[in-house]
Amino acid sequence: MRPDENRPTTPVVVPPRQSTDDVGVRSHNPDEAANVVRGQIENIYQQDPTTTVTVPATTTLNVQTEGNIQYAHQDADVASPYERTHDETKHQIDASAWQKYHSAWQSYYQQYYERYYVSQVHEAKKSLEADFVHDDAKDMKDATLSTDEAMYDLRSKLRQKIHARATKVRKSRHFLPLVSALTVMLIFAFLQYNRVLFAAVEAYVAPSTMSNTALIVDPTASNAVGPDPVLIVPRISVEVPIIWNANAADQNSLNAAMDKGVAWFNINGASAKPGEVGNFVLSGHSSNDWLDQGDYKFIFARLDQLVEGDTVYVNYNGTRYTYQITRKQVVKPTDVSALTQPTTKPTITLLTCTPLGTALNRLLVFGEQTSPDPAKASTTTTTSTSASAAKMPSNSSTFFERLFGINN
Secondary structure (H helix, E strand, O other), rough: OOOOOOHHHHHOOOOOEEEOOOOOOOOOOOHHHHHHHHHHHHHHEEEOOOOOEEEOOOOOOOOOEEEEEHHOOOOOOOOHHHHHOOOOOOOOOHHHHHHHHHHHHHHHHHHHHHHHHHHHHHHHHHHHHHHHHHHHHHHHHHOOOOOOHHHHHHHHHHHHHHHHHHHHOOOOOOOHHHHHHHHHHHHHEEEEEHHHHHHHHHHHHOOOOOHHHHHOOOOOOOOOOOOOEEEEEEHOOEEEEEEEEOOOOHHHHHHHHHHOOOEEEEOOOOOOOOOOOOEEEOOOOOOOOOOOOOOOOOOOOHHHOOOOOOOOEEEOOOOEEEEEHHHHHEOOOOHHHHHHHOOOOEEEEEEEEEEEOOOEEEEEEEEEEOOOOOHHHHHHOOOOOEOOOOOOOOOOHHHHHHHHHOOO
């Protein structure tokens, strides 16, 4: 507390100190003891070494303090040392003394924080130097690694991370239920959509189904062929038997016929055979389920690759009939009228499902007879096996359609 601060005015009663007479120790007057303590306290404020304070002669202990500014201003005639010590009017301190006092504290704190920050900078410098040495050593080690060694280290680290992650996942209580659910989903997806995958493969990597004898070099050289009814499409390497006995109104009958080859889809307005005026319609699968029977599940998987001008051959009753492709069309399965357009020429239509692996639409490829002479074609005499076919042939039912009893 500063001497010039206000102190409580309530008098403080100091209990009398009992004197003790010890051997070899002289008892002192209370005033003398107070003066000694006061002198020690006042030494703190030593500011002017030239000042000399004289204790009254009535005191048996003569104390002279040099440089005690506070004591120099006190009244030595006060009988009570307590009053002299606590008389605020007697305490007078020079402003220069307090300025030096505060300057000393400021210097102390400045030196303290300077030492603190210097030590922190030193520690940071040591840490950076250690990291630099470590990085240099690591770079030198990496520089000595060959490409193969570096790749081996990288693969090793990846394997370790994958192994640790896989071990953690396998130990999880959710692992088995998730794997089971995923497995079931994959099985159902395969059963439902396997035909899409297999049809895409067949469309691009399937070997040719044509025999060497079916390769036609000069189709006009001779029209004489064997008795078996066969459809030959050189551009997509197809040679397939023609099945005549399918019922156009019965999808199961059509599917059974298409398992053995391509089915004759004979309906009113489209029941002609080769060499007859009218539309000769043949239907084949572009895809089917892997569980289905038959060797011709993907016979028309590449039918959309035919273009205008391509040639198609049909062997029928020992005669080869040649047709030239004129156009293609995609229609809905129920658009049967697209097959029954009036015509005065012998024509052919190849029919299959599209897109691959589905039965959403039907692809129709139209062609006209060029050989033998179409002008000599006879009138259609064949009676249709179905007068009420409302839908074109389709692929077999998918897994979910079979599961829930839905027909194409």
